[in-house]
Amino acid sequence: MDFSANHIGFVIASYALSVVFLASLVITTLGRDRKLRAEAERLDTQRKKARA
């Protein structure tokens, strides 16, 4: 890739935007999954203990 080419800023901006949005989506999705599964596990254990 020629970094001195015309309009190269538009190419860099496109890739930067894609990386930022896709990385944010991955981080948000993985974070929500981790948090909710841990919470469900904790409540389930708590409930089983209360019953026992």
Place this chain on the structure above:
Amino acid sequence: MQFLANPTRFLRIANAVLPYVWAITVALFAVGLYGALVTAPPDYQQGETVRIMYVHVPAAWMALFVYTVMALASAVAAIFRHPLADVAAKTAAPIGAVFCFLSLATGSLWGKPMWGAWWVWDARLTSMFVLMLLYIGYMAIWAAIEEPHRAAMVARVVALVGFINIPIVKFSVDWWNSLHQPASVFRMGGPTIAGPMLWPLLVMGLAYALLFLALHLTAMRAEIAARKIRQIQIAEIGDR
């Protein structure tokens, strides 16, 4: 499909396949980006700007594909009462919305140097903008209606009615006089793109598809956990 209707079975399969899907996704992105940024030649007319295609086109493909998945899942939920179909449709929407936004934004970044305008109200761009609004509307329904069964019913209708926009997006460049170029990969008579430019585009397309699969399975797993939390909380209120 009935085999996956059981959430426990779905979770077992998702947990087993997810590490492999993530690994293949990362590998495909590495190969695809190498092809897109290093080996693919510049276009004789567009120059280096053609490289925007490798992030713009897969995002547009996925925006259409994800909405199709949502509409199919909504149909399955409405007809067969499949317990995971609404979960599949609901969790696909934010992922599809991001793909749709990226397709519009990167298209705009390509349009400015090539067309001389960030945006034109032509058939392809307008129908893609309508798709973005459909994604936002669908997510707003789930956020606005508190009772999950009512939200699911309204959301199914929006997903199914909105599906009419998918063929309009796809064929807009054939049906109307459009500034946007016609299909050059998935068309009768085969692709019109040269091999050294085509293979990185196809690898990037596959990488985006597998990224969707990995994100969707993860988001579905999280949504199942969220519903379990809700059930436990309701049961606790009932116990008091």
